[in-house]
Amino acid sequence: MLSLRELQQQLAAGLLESTDQPVAQWIRADGIHPSARLAIYRNNLHAGFIKTLTLEFPIIRRLVGEDYFKKLSLDFLGRHPSRSGDLHHVGAAFPLFLSEQFAETEYFYLADVARLEWACQECLVAEDSESLDPQTLRGIPADAYGQLRFTLRPACRLLHSAFPVMRIWEVNQPNAAAEQIVDLRSGPDHLVLKRSSRVEFYRIPAGDFRLLTAFSEGYSLDSALEAVLAGDLQFDLGAALRRCIGLGVLAQVTPQ
DSSP states (O other), X not given: OOOHHHHHHHXXXXXXXXXXXXXXXXXXXXXXXXXXXHHHXXXXXXXXXXXXXXXXXXXXXXXXXXXHHHHHHHHHHHHSXXXXXXXXXXXXXXXXXXXXXXXXXXXXXXXXXXXXXHHHHHHHXXXXXXXXXXXXXXXXXXXXXXXXXXXXXXXXXXXXXXXXXXXXXXXXXXXXXXXXXXOGGGOOEEEEXXXXXXXXXXXXXXXXXXXXXXXXXXXXXHHHHHHHHTTOTTOOHHHHHHHHHHHTOEEEXXXX
């Protein structure tokens, strides 16, 4: 006799795979063949999963077409079944899945487009906070600046891609002009996303992106500056900070 856990594992496997065995033997017919019963639940699972991914990754669906998107969705479900009761989380691993699926192919850019779409989803459901008031810095002694730590607003995300993903996103919006061609060699993109009344994208300089990345990793201002200068000796910290504060993506500043 199977334990309840073993029976549940077999049922889950039967829903995710095309085979009905061995779980079918434990399903009562009661007027409907066990395989037919299982097929109903499997179909509902697949349909709900595909619908969720369609809502989370509409641009990927548009780029690859409806039929191939369904195939990708079911392949993804087989390799990354959801372990959460919240449907929002089912797409978290989809960019990684696409990067593995299209590695070393001309379609590798799709993974970065999916990363952008997932970043939007994360911004939409993240908690929010007020943006940093620049007046806060006035009361801090100049000799303490180097130890300051800036944090990003929770409803912000950073994304770097070798491809022009922001342009790909723009030309695939429902109201975009038809038949626009994007040169995949016109990247890279360094983007910051933030949620206000909606999710907004901003293309920022590479140095600003590295600075915000360092802040997000907990670097002090001195350490962040050192990391950025390692790749760009001409980096202007004052100008970059003014731009980042102006974008409203910083939440607060604290001493070490």
